[in-house]
Amino acid sequence: MNGPTPGRSNSTLTLARIFLAIGPVVLVTLVTIGVVLQVRTVQKSSWPTTQGEVIDVVKRVSHDSHRSDRERRRGRDRTSVTYAPVVRYTVNGTEHEFTSKISTGDKWTVGQQVTVRYDPEDPASGEIDGLGDWVPWLLIGLGVGIGGTFTAIGFGLGRSARKRAQRGGNAEPGSGVVTP
Known part of the structure; x- marks a missing residue:
């Protein structure tokens, strides 16, 4: 059978939604934590x-x-x-x-x-200079890499599912939403 399989595009669309739900959350969470840690690192550089x-x-x-x-x-x-x-x-x-x-x-x-x-306000609070300065950049890189990849996969799967559904005639025209 060469035609589109309705069940397949629905499962692909579900998978796309999962990737699109996870990707941006990972991206925003890790990048936010990385930025907060980097701001603290910059503040500590004046200690x-x-x-x-x-x-x-x-x-x-x-x-x-x-x-x-x-x-x-x-x-x-x-x-x-x-x-x-x-x-x-x-x-x-x-x-x-x-x-x-x-x-x-x-x-x-x-x-x-x-x-x-x-x-300087709490001299008992010390740390080795420069030891963990790479951690914020690691988190930002992981957030962009993993979150961005999941988001891109989600968009790609969603686009593929919509095209497949449109060829099979079970998509709402112009909405980009596939109906079962």
Whole structure:
């Protein structure tokens, strides 16, 4: 059979609607979070800096909880190990310390000197200068990439379903809406 299949264009249109529902939400959500984080990063760039010292390193191990029982039995262990530095620094004669919120694959060295940015209104609130500056751009890129792709697929599927339905005569003329 070479003609259009009405059930197929309805399912394609449903799939298009799903992609069009998910795509813009992902795009707007990730881009918004990325922009908010980037604004905070820019604000923090005006904070004063001081030298800090790595006094300890916290090893963080995470296990892939989505492994199947079969993978577990075969010994396929998907764990990742990252390291977060514990940093001590002094502002106006008062010592402060924090454990970095961002852990990396690089193993920090106890005694290593790092530059710390701290909030002048709350000197106990510090972070390693430049360590997480890439996170906002990652979220913006993921939002545009994933959200934009889902949205484009949704539009493409919708257009395809409308054309197929128009050839089969079950579309409302001029509305772009396919009726079952």
